[in-house]
Amino acid sequence: MAVETHGTGTLPQIKGVKDVPYDELFVSGHRTCQGCESALVMRHMVKASGPRTIVLGSTGCMYVANTTYYTTPWVVPWMHTQLGASGSAALGTAAGLKVLMRKGKIKDEKINVIAFCGDGGGADMGIGAISATLTHKDYNSLILLYDNESYANTDIQLSSQTPYGAVTTFSPSGSAKRLMHTRWKKNMPGMMAAGHPESRYIAAGCAAYAVDLMNKIRKALELGGPTFVHTLDPCPKGWDYHPQYSQELGHLAVETGIWPLYEVIDGVCNLTGPTRQIAEGRKKRKPVYEYLKRQGRFAHFADEDVEHFQATVDKMWTEWLIPGVIPFTVAQKDQTLLRIEKRPLHEETKTA
Protein backbone atom coordinates (compact mmCIF):
# COMPACT_ATOMS: atom_id res chain seq x y z
CA MET A 1 0.00 0.00 0.00
CA ALA A 2 1.46 3.40 -0.97
CA VAL A 3 1.22 5.77 1.97
CA GLU A 4 2.66 9.21 2.60
CA THR A 5 5.39 9.09 5.26
CA HIS A 6 7.04 11.62 7.54
CA GLY A 7 10.29 9.69 7.29
CA THR A 8 13.35 10.29 5.17
CA GLY A 9 13.06 6.98 3.37
CA THR A 10 16.23 5.85 5.14
CA LEU A 11 14.49 2.89 6.76
CA PRO A 12 13.34 0.73 3.84
CA GLN A 13 11.53 -2.52 4.45
CA ILE A 14 13.82 -5.50 5.06
CA LYS A 15 13.21 -8.19 2.44
CA GLY A 16 14.87 -11.11 4.22
CA VAL A 17 17.52 -12.00 6.78
CA LYS A 18 20.35 -11.16 4.34
CA ASP A 19 18.99 -7.62 4.24
CA VAL A 20 19.12 -7.12 8.04
CA PRO A 21 21.61 -4.40 9.10
CA TYR A 22 24.88 -5.81 10.37
CA ASP A 23 25.42 -3.11 13.02
CA GLU A 24 24.57 -3.96 16.60
CA LEU A 25 23.30 -1.06 18.72
CA PHE A 26 22.27 -3.19 21.71
CA VAL A 27 25.33 -5.26 22.56
CA SER A 28 26.76 -7.33 25.40
CA GLY A 29 26.97 -5.87 28.90
CA HIS A 30 23.46 -6.60 30.11
CA ARG A 31 22.29 -9.09 32.69
CA THR A 32 18.98 -10.35 31.39
CA CYS A 33 18.24 -14.05 31.89
CA GLN A 34 19.45 -16.54 29.33
CA GLY A 35 16.78 -16.84 26.61
CA CYS A 36 15.18 -13.46 27.42
CA GLU A 37 13.06 -12.52 24.41
CA SER A 38 12.53 -8.98 25.66
CA ALA A 39 16.29 -8.40 25.31
CA LEU A 40 16.02 -9.69 21.75
CA VAL A 41 13.19 -7.22 21.11
CA MET A 42 15.49 -4.41 22.27
CA ARG A 43 18.23 -5.64 19.95
CA HIS A 44 15.90 -5.92 16.94
CA MET A 45 14.28 -2.59 17.77
CA VAL A 46 17.49 -0.53 17.53
CA LYS A 47 18.87 -2.64 14.70
CA ALA A 48 15.77 -1.63 12.74
CA SER A 49 15.79 2.03 13.77
CA GLY A 50 19.52 2.65 13.26
CA PRO A 51 22.00 4.90 15.05
CA ARG A 52 20.04 8.18 14.87
CA THR A 53 17.75 6.98 17.65
CA ILE A 54 17.08 8.03 21.23
CA VAL A 55 15.70 5.28 23.46
CA LEU A 56 13.72 5.98 26.62
CA GLY A 57 12.85 3.11 28.92
CA SER A 58 10.49 2.78 31.83
CA THR A 59 11.39 0.79 34.93
CA GLY A 60 11.35 -3.00 34.55
CA CYS A 61 13.66 -5.80 33.43
CA MET A 62 14.73 -3.85 30.35
CA TYR A 63 15.84 -0.97 32.56
CA VAL A 64 17.27 -2.77 35.59
CA ALA A 65 19.02 -5.66 33.84
CA ASN A 66 20.31 -3.37 31.10
CA THR A 67 21.93 -0.72 33.26
CA THR A 68 23.86 -2.53 35.93
CA TYR A 69 26.30 -0.15 37.58
CA TYR A 70 28.89 1.14 35.09
CA THR A 71 27.80 -1.13 32.24
CA THR A 72 25.21 -0.82 29.51
CA PRO A 73 24.47 -2.61 26.26
CA TRP A 74 23.04 0.58 24.67
CA VAL A 75 25.16 2.08 21.91
CA VAL A 76 22.52 4.76 21.20
CA PRO A 77 21.58 7.49 23.73
CA TRP A 78 19.32 6.02 26.40
CA MET A 79 17.40 7.44 29.34
CA HIS A 80 15.41 5.84 32.14
CA THR A 81 11.90 7.09 32.84
CA GLN A 82 9.43 6.37 35.63
CA LEU A 83 7.43 3.11 35.49
CA GLY A 84 4.19 4.58 34.10
CA ALA A 85 5.82 7.33 32.05
CA SER A 86 6.76 5.89 28.65
CA GLY A 87 4.01 7.90 26.94
CA SER A 88 5.02 11.17 28.61
CA ALA A 89 8.72 10.51 27.94
CA ALA A 90 8.04 9.83 24.26
CA LEU A 91 5.93 12.95 23.79
CA GLY A 92 8.20 15.22 25.83
CA THR A 93 11.34 14.11 24.03
CA ALA A 94 9.73 14.37 20.59
CA ALA A 95 8.43 17.86 21.43
CA GLY A 96 11.79 18.93 22.88
CA LEU A 97 13.68 17.82 19.78
CA LYS A 98 11.20 19.61 17.54
CA VAL A 99 11.63 22.90 19.41
CA LEU A 100 15.44 22.62 19.48
CA MET A 101 15.46 22.03 15.73
CA ARG A 102 12.99 24.87 15.07
CA LYS A 103 15.15 27.27 17.08
CA GLY A 104 18.25 26.12 15.22
CA LYS A 105 19.90 24.88 18.42
CA ILE A 106 20.49 21.45 16.92
CA LYS A 107 20.71 20.24 13.35
CA ASP A 108 17.34 19.73 11.68
CA GLU A 109 17.42 16.01 10.94
CA LYS A 110 15.30 12.95 11.51
CA ILE A 111 15.95 11.51 14.96
CA ASN A 112 13.89 8.50 15.97
CA VAL A 113 12.35 8.66 19.44
CA ILE A 114 11.44 5.27 20.89
CA ALA A 115 10.05 4.85 24.40
CA PHE A 116 9.67 1.30 25.64
CA CYS A 117 7.65 -0.02 28.56
CA GLY A 118 6.77 -3.40 30.00
CA ASP A 119 3.23 -4.75 30.27
CA GLY A 120 3.01 -3.58 33.88
CA GLY A 121 4.36 -0.13 33.05
CA GLY A 122 2.45 0.19 29.77
CA ALA A 123 -0.76 -1.84 29.73
CA ASP A 124 -1.50 -1.18 33.42
CA MET A 125 0.18 1.83 35.01
CA GLY A 126 1.09 3.96 32.00
CA ILE A 127 -1.87 3.33 29.72
CA GLY A 128 -3.24 6.87 30.22
CA ALA A 129 -0.04 8.59 29.13
CA ILE A 130 0.36 6.24 26.16
CA SER A 131 -3.21 6.97 25.11
CA ALA A 132 -2.64 10.72 25.39
CA THR A 133 0.57 10.54 23.34
CA LEU A 134 -1.21 8.61 20.59
CA THR A 135 -3.54 11.58 20.08
CA HIS A 136 -0.71 14.12 19.54
CA LYS A 137 -0.20 13.69 15.83
CA ASP A 138 2.35 16.52 15.46
CA TYR A 139 5.08 14.67 17.34
CA ASN A 140 6.98 11.68 16.00
CA SER A 141 7.51 8.90 18.51
CA LEU A 142 7.19 5.15 18.78
CA ILE A 143 6.05 3.48 22.00
CA LEU A 144 7.11 -0.15 22.18
CA LEU A 145 5.40 -2.29 24.79
CA TYR A 146 7.46 -5.42 25.48
CA ASP A 147 5.07 -7.90 27.04
CA ASN A 148 6.54 -10.69 29.15
CA GLU A 149 3.09 -11.14 30.75
CA SER A 150 4.07 -10.20 34.31
CA TYR A 151 5.78 -7.61 36.47
CA ALA A 152 8.92 -9.66 35.92
CA ASN A 153 11.58 -7.44 37.43
CA THR A 154 9.96 -7.52 40.86
CA ASP A 155 9.61 -11.33 40.75
CA ILE A 156 6.74 -12.17 38.41
CA GLN A 157 3.59 -10.51 39.68
CA LEU A 158 0.28 -10.70 37.83
CA SER A 159 -0.46 -7.97 35.25
CA SER A 160 -3.42 -7.32 32.96
CA GLN A 161 -1.40 -9.15 30.30
CA THR A 162 -0.91 -12.36 32.32
CA PRO A 163 -2.85 -15.10 30.52
CA TYR A 164 -5.91 -16.77 32.00
CA GLY A 165 -5.07 -19.20 34.78
CA ALA A 166 -1.29 -18.68 34.77
CA VAL A 167 0.64 -19.02 38.01
CA THR A 168 2.49 -15.90 39.15
CA THR A 169 3.73 -14.94 42.61
CA PHE A 170 0.36 -13.18 43.05
CA SER A 171 -1.67 -16.07 41.65
CA PRO A 172 -0.28 -19.34 43.04
CA SER A 173 -2.21 -22.55 42.45
CA GLY A 174 -3.34 -24.32 45.61
CA SER A 175 -5.48 -27.24 46.72
CA ALA A 176 -8.36 -24.97 47.78
CA LYS A 177 -8.26 -22.98 44.57
CA ARG A 178 -6.62 -24.34 41.43
CA LEU A 179 -6.92 -21.11 39.41
CA MET A 180 -6.31 -17.87 41.24
CA HIS A 181 -6.39 -15.72 38.11
CA THR A 182 -9.41 -16.03 35.85
CA ARG A 183 -9.41 -12.79 33.83
CA TRP A 184 -8.72 -12.83 30.09
CA LYS A 185 -5.68 -10.91 28.81
CA LYS A 186 -6.46 -7.27 28.07
CA ASN A 187 -6.48 -6.58 24.33
CA MET A 188 -3.93 -3.78 24.39
CA PRO A 189 -2.92 -3.33 20.72
CA GLY A 190 -6.53 -3.76 19.53
CA MET A 191 -7.66 -1.17 22.07
CA MET A 192 -4.92 1.26 21.02
CA ALA A 193 -5.79 0.80 17.34
CA ALA A 194 -9.53 1.17 17.80
CA GLY A 195 -9.26 4.15 20.12
CA HIS A 196 -6.62 6.32 18.43
CA PRO A 197 -7.54 7.06 14.82
CA GLU A 198 -4.88 9.83 14.67
CA SER A 199 -2.11 7.26 15.14
CA ARG A 200 -0.96 6.12 11.71
CA TYR A 201 0.62 2.86 12.82
CA ILE A 202 -0.23 0.30 15.50
CA ALA A 203 1.04 -3.26 15.40
CA ALA A 204 1.38 -6.55 17.27
CA GLY A 205 4.64 -8.44 16.75
CA CYS A 206 6.90 -11.12 18.20
CA ALA A 207 10.70 -11.45 18.15
CA ALA A 208 10.32 -15.06 16.96
CA TYR A 209 9.34 -13.41 13.64
CA ALA A 210 12.32 -11.06 13.61
CA VAL A 211 12.08 -9.62 10.10
CA ASP A 212 8.34 -9.02 10.50
CA LEU A 213 9.04 -7.22 13.78
CA MET A 214 11.89 -5.08 12.40
CA ASN A 215 9.73 -4.08 9.45
CA LYS A 216 6.95 -3.06 11.83
CA ILE A 217 9.39 -0.87 13.77
CA ARG A 218 10.57 0.70 10.52
CA LYS A 219 7.05 1.31 9.23
CA ALA A 220 6.11 3.00 12.48
CA LEU A 221 9.15 5.31 12.33
CA GLU A 222 8.75 6.08 8.65
CA LEU A 223 5.03 6.86 8.88
CA GLY A 224 5.68 9.19 11.79
CA GLY A 225 3.37 10.79 14.29
CA PRO A 226 2.72 8.83 17.47
CA THR A 227 2.86 5.07 16.87
CA PHE A 228 2.62 1.93 18.98
CA VAL A 229 4.03 -1.60 18.68
CA HIS A 230 3.24 -4.37 21.18
CA THR A 231 5.45 -7.49 21.27
CA LEU A 232 4.77 -10.78 23.02
CA ASP A 233 8.04 -11.91 24.64
CA PRO A 234 8.51 -15.42 26.09
CA CYS A 235 10.23 -15.10 29.50
CA PRO A 236 11.91 -18.29 30.77
CA LYS A 237 11.84 -17.17 34.38
CA GLY A 238 8.22 -16.07 34.54
CA TRP A 239 6.76 -18.67 32.19
CA ASP A 240 8.88 -21.49 33.64
CA TYR A 241 10.52 -23.29 30.72
CA HIS A 242 14.08 -24.00 29.59
CA PRO A 243 15.65 -20.88 28.00
CA GLN A 244 16.44 -22.72 24.78
CA TYR A 245 12.74 -22.80 23.87
CA SER A 246 12.01 -19.05 23.76
CA GLN A 247 11.81 -18.82 19.97
CA GLU A 248 9.72 -21.98 19.77
CA LEU A 249 7.24 -20.58 22.28
CA GLY A 250 6.99 -17.35 20.31
CA HIS A 251 6.14 -19.40 17.22
CA LEU A 252 3.60 -21.48 19.13
CA ALA A 253 1.87 -18.38 20.58
CA VAL A 254 1.25 -17.22 17.01
CA GLU A 255 0.53 -20.62 15.46
CA THR A 256 -2.09 -21.47 18.10
CA GLY A 257 -3.82 -18.14 17.40
CA ILE A 258 -3.26 -16.90 20.95
CA TRP A 259 -1.12 -13.97 19.74
CA PRO A 260 -2.23 -12.71 16.34
CA LEU A 261 0.31 -10.70 14.33
CA TYR A 262 -1.07 -7.62 12.61
CA GLU A 263 -0.61 -3.98 11.80
CA VAL A 264 -3.09 -1.16 11.40
CA ILE A 265 -1.89 1.47 8.91
CA ASP A 266 -4.04 4.60 8.65
CA GLY A 267 -6.98 2.60 9.96
CA VAL A 268 -6.55 -0.37 7.62
CA CYS A 269 -5.75 -3.69 9.29
CA ASN A 270 -3.35 -6.22 7.74
CA LEU A 271 -2.85 -9.57 9.39
CA THR A 272 0.80 -10.61 8.95
CA GLY A 273 2.90 -13.80 8.93
CA PRO A 274 1.27 -17.07 10.00
CA THR A 275 -1.74 -15.15 11.34
CA ARG A 276 -2.64 -14.14 7.79
CA GLN A 277 -2.06 -17.70 6.55
CA ILE A 278 -4.42 -19.04 9.23
CA ALA A 279 -7.10 -16.44 8.47
CA GLU A 280 -6.88 -17.24 4.76
CA GLY A 281 -7.21 -20.95 5.43
CA ARG A 282 -3.67 -21.71 4.17
CA LYS A 283 -2.46 -22.90 7.58
CA LYS A 284 -4.25 -24.79 10.33
CA ARG A 285 -4.37 -23.23 13.76
CA LYS A 286 -2.55 -25.48 16.30
CA PRO A 287 -4.35 -26.53 19.51
CA VAL A 288 -3.54 -24.20 22.42
CA TYR A 289 -2.50 -27.21 24.49
CA GLU A 290 0.71 -27.43 22.43
CA TYR A 291 1.65 -24.02 23.81
CA LEU A 292 0.29 -24.41 27.35
CA LYS A 293 1.90 -27.78 28.07
CA ARG A 294 5.37 -26.38 27.44
CA GLN A 295 5.22 -23.93 30.35
CA GLY A 296 5.35 -24.55 34.08
CA ARG A 297 2.97 -21.64 34.75
CA PHE A 298 0.15 -23.76 33.28
CA ALA A 299 1.25 -27.10 34.80
CA HIS A 300 -1.73 -27.09 37.22
CA PHE A 301 -4.30 -26.88 34.38
CA ALA A 302 -7.03 -29.51 34.41
CA ASP A 303 -8.72 -30.58 31.16
CA GLU A 304 -11.54 -28.10 31.73
CA ASP A 305 -9.04 -25.21 32.00
CA VAL A 306 -7.44 -26.13 28.67
CA GLU A 307 -10.93 -26.44 27.14
CA HIS A 308 -11.91 -23.00 28.40
CA PHE A 309 -8.67 -21.50 27.03
CA GLN A 310 -9.22 -23.18 23.65
CA ALA A 311 -12.86 -22.09 23.48
CA THR A 312 -11.94 -18.46 24.19
CA VAL A 313 -9.22 -18.43 21.53
CA ASP A 314 -11.65 -20.11 19.08
CA LYS A 315 -14.09 -17.30 19.77
CA MET A 316 -11.42 -14.71 18.94
CA TRP A 317 -11.09 -16.38 15.56
CA THR A 318 -14.68 -17.19 14.71
CA GLU A 319 -16.70 -14.41 16.29
CA TRP A 320 -14.55 -11.29 16.41
CA LEU A 321 -14.99 -8.70 13.66
CA ILE A 322 -11.28 -9.06 12.82
CA PRO A 323 -9.68 -12.19 14.37
CA GLY A 324 -7.65 -11.33 17.42
CA VAL A 325 -7.98 -7.59 16.78
CA ILE A 326 -11.53 -6.25 17.08
CA PRO A 327 -13.36 -8.10 19.86
CA PHE A 328 -16.92 -7.43 18.80
CA THR A 329 -19.08 -8.14 15.82
CA VAL A 330 -22.17 -6.64 14.26
CA ALA A 331 -25.63 -7.91 15.17
CA GLN A 332 -27.10 -10.21 12.51
CA LYS A 333 -29.79 -7.66 11.62
CA ASP A 334 -27.09 -5.00 11.06
CA GLN A 335 -24.75 -7.07 8.87
CA THR A 336 -25.50 -4.81 5.92
CA LEU A 337 -23.95 -1.91 7.84
CA LEU A 338 -20.50 -3.52 7.63
CA ARG A 339 -18.29 -1.65 5.22
CA ILE A 340 -17.88 -3.52 1.93
CA GLU A 341 -14.08 -3.67 2.31
CA LYS A 342 -14.32 -5.44 5.63
CA ARG A 343 -16.70 -8.11 4.47
CA PRO A 344 -14.32 -10.53 2.69
CA LEU A 345 -11.96 -10.76 5.68
CA HIS A 346 -14.91 -11.25 8.00
CA GLU A 347 -16.33 -14.03 5.86
CA GLU A 348 -12.99 -15.74 5.42
CA THR A 349 -12.52 -15.77 9.16
CA LYS A 350 -15.84 -17.49 9.67
CA THR A 351 -14.63 -20.41 7.58
CA ALA A 352 -10.99 -20.46 8.76
Ligand SMILES: Cc1ncc(C[n+]2csc(CCOP(=O)(O)OP(=O)(O)O)c2C)c(N)n1
Ligand atom coordinates in the same frame (compact mmCIF):
# COMPACT_ATOMS: atom_id res chain seq x y z
C1 LIG B 1 5.66 3.76 40.63
C2 LIG B 1 6.42 2.49 40.84
N1 LIG B 1 5.81 1.43 41.43
C3 LIG B 1 6.48 0.27 41.59
C4 LIG B 1 7.78 0.17 41.19
C5 LIG B 1 8.53 -1.14 41.41
N2 LIG B 1 8.75 -1.82 40.15
C6 LIG B 1 9.92 -1.71 39.47
S1 LIG B 1 9.98 -2.61 38.07
C7 LIG B 1 8.43 -3.20 38.36
C8 LIG B 1 7.83 -4.21 37.42
C9 LIG B 1 7.47 -3.63 36.09
O1 LIG B 1 6.81 -4.60 35.30
P1 LIG B 1 6.76 -4.46 33.74
O2 LIG B 1 6.45 -3.08 33.36
O3 LIG B 1 5.89 -5.52 33.19
O4 LIG B 1 8.28 -4.71 33.29
P2 LIG B 1 9.13 -6.08 33.51
O5 LIG B 1 9.75 -5.98 34.85
O6 LIG B 1 8.20 -7.21 33.38
O7 LIG B 1 10.15 -6.05 32.43
C10 LIG B 1 7.88 -2.67 39.53
C11 LIG B 1 6.55 -2.99 40.08
C12 LIG B 1 8.39 1.29 40.59
N3 LIG B 1 9.64 1.25 40.14
N4 LIG B 1 7.69 2.43 40.43
Ligand code: SF4
Ligand atom coordinates in the same frame (compact mmCIF):
# COMPACT_ATOMS: atom_id res chain seq x y z
S1 SF4 C 1 12.70 -12.22 34.10
FE1 SF4 C 1 12.01 -12.56 31.99
S2 SF4 C 1 11.92 -10.53 31.03
FE2 SF4 C 1 13.16 -10.35 32.92
S3 SF4 C 1 15.28 -10.59 32.22
FE3 SF4 C 1 14.53 -12.61 32.85
S4 SF4 C 1 13.72 -13.57 30.95
FE4 SF4 C 1 13.95 -11.34 30.58
Ligand SMILES: [Mg+2]
Ligand atom coordinates in the same frame (compact mmCIF):
# COMPACT_ATOMS: atom_id res chain seq x y z
MG1 LIG D 1 6.40 -7.32 32.31
